[in-house]
Amino acid sequence: MTDPGLTAIMSERRQLINLAYRLLGSLADAEDVVQETYTRWYAMPSEQREAIESPAAWLTTVAGRICLDLLRSARSRRERYVGEWIPEPVPDRTEWISAPPAATTTDPADRVTLDESISMAFLVVLESMTPAERVAFVLHDVFRYSFAEVAQVVGRTPAACRQLASSARRRLRAAQVPAAPAPSAARRADLVREFKQAWAAKDIQALVGLLDPHATAVADGGGLATAHLEPLEGSEPIARVLVEIAANVPDLTFLERTVNGQPGLVLQQDGVTETVLAFDVAGDRITRVWAVRNPEKLRPWTT
DSSP states (O other), X not given: OOOTTHHXXXXXXHHHHHHXXXXXXXXXXXXXXXXXXXXXXXXXXXXHHHTOSOHHHHHHHHHHHHHHHHHHHHHHHHHTSSSOOOOOOOBOOTHHHHOOOSOOOOOOOOOOOTTGGGSHHHHHHHTTSOHHHHHHHIIIIITOOOHHHHHHHHTSOHHHHHHHHHHHHHHHHHTTOSOSSOOOHHHHHHHHHHXXXXXXXXXXXXXXXHEEEEEEEEEEOTTTSOOOSSOEESHHHHHHHHHHHHHHOTTEEEEEEEETTEEEEEEEETTEXXXXXXXXXXXXXXXXXEEXXXXXXXXXXXX
16 A cells, blocks of 8 residues: 555655755755655654654755755865866756745745756855855745754754854855846847857857956866866956867867756767856856866766
């Protein structure tokens, strides 16, 4: 006989994946966290499970605590990472931005929508936060959990969690994410398309014109794929490196794809995804380029 609670419990999976990905910046790690969360749920005696008033709240608390532990251990792992670390890019999937808020709260606070919270620019800023700040901020400002609920995950008082979220907001404002004025979705797509065409044509001047003079490009090869170990600064140096790549790999295929909810590019060679690029745009120029080349982070992009 089917467990009558199974459907309700498994219906939380999408919400947990959404939460864990934003907390960790890795789809693979998020899936592992959700698997571990369900393992712990079913490891309990049935009487103990039935006594839990809100299974959804229990699952979220456990998943959040696992993520917090992983974030703490990730700090030392990142120090050993070869080159720059960029969050794992995810393809366009409706569920990444359509999961409903988990809870409502009357707490006055800045709000971040789910589609904003999936962007690469936003995820990169989350990386600058302490583990506790990130968990408190994402749970409260993105997923609408009350600070009393956040406290259950973080292991601090609601007042302390309020301070953590406030500190996280200051980091976000300092990074100027999202940029203002933000271009329309159509203009973003046009800029990325023009960038793709200029790159494929090896047109340095066109690339320079599309990039902000102070643009930054960051590549993540993880020691498993060739990539610049340091960020590139300035429109002309970035354009020259891009043209050099196109010249050295003549059979590259440039594909327009949605990356983390926004217009991006996928580079393929012989049908294999080699690079996924995400962009940040301000006004009418591209300000940041993130190029993920680590094959372990490109798993969702393989067919």
